[in-house]
Amino acid sequence: MSIGRNIKKYRKERKLTQKDLSKMANISRSYLADVENERYNPSLIVLNAIAESLNINTSQLLDGVDSKESPQFETPEEAMEFILKQPAIMGFGGFDINTMDDDQILDFANELLRQLKLISYKYKK
Template sequence: MEIGKKIREERKKRNLQQQELAKMADISNTYLSDIEVGRTTPSIKTLMKISKALGVDCSIFLDEDKEKG
């Protein structure tokens, strides 16, 4: 699964709107949207901000799917 899809999945698990997460991560809503739909890939710094806002370790967005083995 792509990074953006994983971010969207975690955001939805927490019942957050894109605007809410973007504000929490101090990034623009447009940028978060672009990340989630795969138009852009976040920098490590941005990924860390998003992870912190979601309360998860950023490695969950980088790990390959376990199903692919």
């Protein structure tokens, strides 16, 4: 399923009109219609705004599946191993991996995984 069809599916499940969702996501109704009809691909910022408005994560918009079905890290050890294998992330700073508790490590790694997935859609050919 496409991103546009997924947005439409989740919007209709929540009994929202295009006008309702566009207002919630702070985008125009015509732009939302174009996205739903696959005339445009939304930017990551717009995709995040739509997902937040629908109270779902972006993976659900991209894949059309519940986040529980999407790959996620189950243990802090598995998550930490993934994080440490990302040299650009580790070198970027802004956080201290040594002071994070297990829940923060899992949240961070799962969010990193979701963001990498988002980026992959932008550059798919």
